[in-house]
Amino acid sequence: MTHAPVHDAGGSKPPLRQRLIGSFRLFFILFIYLWILLGLFVLNQNFERLREGETLALQGFALMNALVLGKVMMLAEHLDFARWLRTRPAIFSILFEALFCTVLFIAFHFVEHWVIGLFRGAAAVDEGPTATVAGVAIIAVVLFVSLIPFFAFKNVTRIIGWPRMRHILFGRPDQPIPGG
Structure with missing residues (x-):
């Protein structure tokens, strides 16, 4: 999982379309990983509520947090700390x-x-x-x-x-x- 290079071998930036596709691919991978991870947290922490049928609302929480945290993580990836x-x-x-x-x-x-x-x-x-x-x-x-x-x-x-x-x-x- 690498993001699109900032410069190619000739020193110029790749086309905007290629950078956007690379950024979207990175975000999608981060989002899916975090959604699975947070979804498992939700399942573990809310077992009783799940038995009462609240699965959609709880997984919605995991989905929204994965979207936001995916963007935060993507920014951290690009800053390359x-x-x-x-x-x-x-x-x-x-x-x-x-x-x-x-x-x-x-x-x-x-x-x-x-x-x-x-x-x-x-x-x-x-x-x-x-x-x-x-x-x-x-x-x-x-x-x-x-x-x-x-x-x-x-x-x-x-x-x-x-x-x-x-x-x-x-x-x-x-x-x-x-x-x-």
Whole structure:
């Protein structure tokens, strides 16, 4: 999962259409990953409410948060905060990016609850697992660990290239790996 290059080999920018398609593809991948992740959080945290038939509203919450957090994560991807770690082993970049996004998502969660409290009143804010320090810590750990595979895939793909990664994932094992 790499985004479109800022400059091609000749030093010029790729056409706008190519950059837009690359950005949309990145957002779509981020959105799907986050929707699955947040959807699983919703299923886990709201098991009782799910038995009462509230699945659509709860999954709508996961969908809307995945859209917003996908955009936040896409912005963080484009700002490339882990660029300074590229000369170090990939694990440093993987763990840093997972931690950075975890902190970003937790902060966004609190801002979201603050805004909801402004519009609906403090009583309307859910007092779920994030109401305690231990709850926030548990969610942060689960989120951090859940983001590691995403950033591992991204960083390994950046290092070995998409053609090799595609062959590893979808090619036949008895065929030679391109560029390898």
